[in-house]
Amino acid sequence: MRQVDHWIGGQRTQGSPKTMFEVTDPVAGSVIAQVPMASGSDVDAAVGAARSAWEGWREASISSRAAVMFALRELLEEHRLELAEMVSAEHGKVREDALGEMRRGIEVVEFACGVGQLLKGERTDDISTEHDAYTVRQPVGVVAGITPFNFPAMVPMWMYPVAIACGNCFVLKPSEKDPSVAVRIGELFADAGLPDGVFNVLHGDADAVNALCEHPGIDAVSFVGSTPIARHVHRTASMAGKRVQALGGAKNHMIVLPDADIGQAADAAVSAGYGSAGERCMAISVVVAVGAIADDLSGAICDRIDALRIGPGLGAEPVDMGPLVTAEHRDRVLSYIDLGESEGAVVLRDGRELVVDGHPDGYWVGPTLLDEVSTEMKVYEDEIFGPVLCLVRVESFEEAMELIENNQFGNGVALFTRDGGAARRFRREAPVGMVGVNVAIPVPMAYHSFGGWKDSLFGDHHMHGPEGIRFYTRLKAVTEHWPDPADRGVDLGFPTAR
Known part of the structure; x- marks a missing residue:
């Protein structure tokens, strides 16, 4: 050993x-x-x-x-x-x-x-x-x-x-x-x-x-x-x-406005939600679809999930996502999927029954997409830290911003849009430490600093x-004083600039 x-x-x-x-x-x-x-x-x-x-x-x-x-x-x-x-x-x-x-x-x-x-x-x-x-x-x-x-x-x-x-x-x-x-x-x-x-x-x-x-x-x-x-x-x-x-911890949101490029947003959501099996403090765990785009966006995300390759990270075949770190953590993530379903979320893609050929004892959880998630659900409130993406549907940009403002965490947040005015308002008003505009994981380069707000x-x-x-x-x-040798004497007054 x-x-x-x-x-x-x-x-x-x-x-x-x-x-x-x-x-x-x-x-x-x-x-x-x-x-x-x-x-x-x-x-x-x-x-x-x-x-x-x-x-x-x-x-x-x-x-x-x-x-x-x-x-x-x-x-x-x-x-x-x-x-x-x-x-x-x-x-x-x-x-x-x-x-x-x-x-x-x-x-x-x-x-x-x-x-x-x-x-x-x-x-x-x-x-x-x-x-x-x-x-x-x-x-x-x-x-x-x-x-x-x-x-x-x-x-x-x-x-x-x-x-x-x-x-x-x-x-x-x-x-x-x-x-x-x-x-x-x-x-x-x-x-x-x-x-x-x-x-x-x-x-x-x-x-x-x-x-x-x-x-x-x-x-x-x-x-x-x-x-x-x-x-x-x-x-x-x-x-x-x-x-x-x-x-x-974190519960990072990605707001998608109606004018956004749906393909670009879906690519970003899948990459940011399931990369490293979701075990990232900067992972996107909540996608907020604004207006009538929700069905198109969820469909595009599902298409991309179906194409992901899951398997050993050091295997001969290229894969996109590996297992979770321990059996205990896997079981915790699985319990949240069960809980989300019992709370009323719609399971569009279910990672609970994933089987990886040749590795039956690995700590596997497949990419999971929960739709119709509400803010009262534990899967929305808690940091799951696994490959579980929640889709929340709202009617307006203002309603989406309220989600960000009311969340206990303030680590990262992203907005996908073509509207410069909305983007400027978003990056100014979001009470979050790291903000991305058309960037799903806004981790600063080393020359800037990393950190969130709130909890x-x-x-x-x-x-x-x-x-x-x-x-x-x-x-x-x-503060140093190197007086002229000719300028000496006692002064009991309070020191001031002169």
Whole structure:
């Protein structure tokens, strides 16, 4: 049985695990590895390694930090297929999807390569007589990153390249469901010249999460996951005096206006709804059809669903969608389809009885389309996180906007239209953090920042991009006085500009 290790202080270690977690192959339904669940001493060891490394790393020149990022970028490109296949083997997503995940993660590393420009402060000479003022950004210390199963390579890369380039040290707690790629990247970081202890990988469960949130050696916490846990992490770590950014769940809507290109909208809905088996926080899970186009749109979506190829993501034959990550998650998604049908939704395409030849024990759920969904249904309210697309029919643009405004989440939203006035109003008024116009998955490039509003974000800062720099550094203002030797004397008055 393959053993997955922690990566602590620049080396693999099993530590002193309290238990072992079984990693499964989502295609075969069999156990393929065991990963240690960290004990309290393991948490202390990882944080201790990071704290020991921090004094040296914070003093490293910006040029030397950038050099490590450039080297890491080249190694990630060189090993991109290897890393993508590690993701596919444990998560279940198809190879091309995993390669895309790696590409978007590497873009954040490329952003971090420019840290020399990104950390430049502001200066004002002679802000007062014989006084100069300037600002600098300094690292916060040791950062914990807690990340979900759905993007085991990309989501951590939203965090640690920026944090480490800014001079911080990092302890990553990835999902135990697909843990291997994080450790392999730890090895590549070492090959890139990163000093031991600057980047650490600690596997664990809820106890490890709580320990990191409360640990006195952790200065900041970055989290991505469900809203209930994001709220818990934000509360727990904030109470412990830490800086926190916690990204939560989503229920992303895609509004299709009557003037939209139906084919384009259907392509986008199927791609955004069923890519990665719907296990994306930016997946479209609700299509809002405005006016008389609903029947044409649902028919076009069904045609495209029928053409999708479902199967092993690493198989010889090309496929569009793989299995869900675990049997438990599959059963949860199936229960929502049952619930939607019992609530009165019309099941236009049913993924409950999907059979994949040669893989009877895989965690399969086929693309599912529920029509006539209302806002009172649980399938509308809850984040299902699977290949289940809900179709809601409304009569007007105003009614569609009310759905967005009343939803508890504010992660992503999209509008498909040819009307520039409607598009401008939509992007100005939608109370959502990431907005797409004729773009179904409006995930910002690395040079901008990722994050939602409402119950999709707890904390003030979004991830990567300029917001990432702000989160992983503290701003310091410096005022200097170099008086003329002839200008001396005691002045007890309050200092003012003159």
